[in-house]
Amino acid sequence: MNLQVDAHSPIPIRRQLTEQLRHVIEGGGVPQDQALPSIRELAGFLGINPNTVARVIEDLKQSGYVEARRGKGVFVAPAPPARPSPHLREGFLRDTVVRAAALGMTADDLSVGVLSLAGIRPAAVRGAVEVLLVECSPPELDFFARQLEAHLPVLVDKVLLAELAAVTRRRKQAGRWRVAVTSFCHLPQVERLLKGKGVPVIALLAEARLETLHRLAQLPSGTRVGVASITVETAHNLEHSIANAGLPNIALVGACPAEGAALGRLVRRVDVIVCSTAAAERVRGLAGSTVQVMIDDRALDHRAIEMLAALLVRENGDRPTAAPPRRRLSPRPSIGRESRAGATRATVPGK
Numbered sequence: 001m002n003l004q005v006d007a008h009s010p011i012p013i014r015r016q017l018t019e020q021l022r023h024v025i026e027g028g029g030v031p032q033d034q035a036l037p038s039i040r041e042l043a044g045f046l047g048i049n050p051n052t053v054a055r056v057i058e059d060l061k062q063s064g065y066v067e068a069r070r071g072k073g074v075f076v077a078p079a080p081p082a083r084p085s086p087h088l089r090e091g092f093l094r095d096t097v098v099r100a101a102a103l104g105m106t107a108d109d110l111s112v113g114v115l116s117l118a119g120i121r122p123a124a125v126r127g128a129v130e131v132l133l134v135e136c137s138p139p140e141l142d143f144f145a146r147q148l149e150a151h152l153p154v155l156v157d158k159v160l161l162a163e164l165a166a167v168t169r170r171r172k173q174a175g176r177w178r179v180a181v182t183s184f185c186h187l188p189q190v191e192r193l194l195k196g197k198g199v200p201v202i203a204l205l206a207e208a209r210l211e212t213l214h215r216l217a218q219l220p221s222g223t224r225v226g227v228a229s230i231t232v233e234t235a236h237n238l239e240h241s242i243a244n245a246g247l248p249n250i251a252l253v254g255a256c257p258a259e260g261a262a263l264g265r266l267v268r269r270v271d272v273i274v275c276s277t278a279a280a281e282r283v284r285g286l287a288g289s290t291v292q293v294m295i296d297d298r299a300l301d302h303r304a305i306e307m308l309a310a311l312l313v314r315e316n317g318d319r320p321t322a323a324p325p326r327r328r329l330s331p332r333p334s335i336g337r338e339s340r341a342g343a344t345r346a347t348v349p350g351k
Helices: 013-026 039-046 050-062 088-102 107-117 138-151 161-170 184-193 210-217 232-244 261-267 277-287 302-316
Strands: 002-005 066-069 073-076 131-135 156-160 179-182 201-203 223-229 250-257 272-275 292-295 344-347
Touching: 002 013, 002 039, 013 050, 039 050, 050 066, 088 107, 131 138, 131 161, 131 184, 138 156, 138 232, 138 302, 156 161, 161 184, 179 184, 179 302, 184 201, 201 302, 210 232, 210 272, 210 292, 223 232, 223 261, 223 277, 232 250, 250 261, 261 277, 272 277, 277 292
Parallel strands: 131 156, 131 179, 179 201, 223 250, 223 272, 272 292
Antiparallel strands: 002 344, 066 073
């Protein structure tokens, strides 16, 4: 099991190691009957703090990738979360090339056609609602709907979490929804309300933007950071995302909505406050010149977008048929990725 961390990267070591272990588990790199290396072993091999490794293992437990077995160690979970195959893009491109070749298109025809459509949302699902989006506030609904529709050719039906029960009782056309999408904190409730409706439910992870984490990582040690958003739920979601980055130089003081006396109290206790665009005007009015304000609207993790895309493809059942390609256009073999430079690499022996 090859792992590497880059101490000079703005991405925290905790996040680097978490993502690499997820990738190894998803790729079957650790048999389910074989324990992962111990926290002490991983820390020693990688030359990092054992506390960081412990937090990584806890993150993997919480997200369903591993489980602890008393007296035996930590093992891959029997059913770890499903994410798209690393070869999903390559397979999609190959299918596209084969289909184009079957139509007699040249490589130039295909590339020019793709570029000409780059600014136009595909019409594949126009006229029908495909995706149900459930969130706890209108700003969250609008934000995630824009991101989903910008990345995928879908139409989004937005429903507030508090109204979902009434909507599902009133509507009998639940089959029109290919999938329901919500955030991790709402997943159990949405699954319960949609049980028996034949609608798969997935949670999409929204993270603080890397630019924000990079700026936070540059702050002096001991900087006090607060978080504010339109609703208390979105404020806590953003706070949790920042906390997961494990930045050692900042102290998270708390999170609150951008209304009421709580925001004033929070502003007086921090050096920096991270807030959404919708809350920025209110926050700046209270912060004045003494508190730095960082704007972060979070972003859908790119793997979350890929996971939703893969599920929609499976639900749609639209698998391209491999017609024999004509010689005018033929797929070229893929080029392997170059390994990262400047990183500290460790090979865990015997794993």
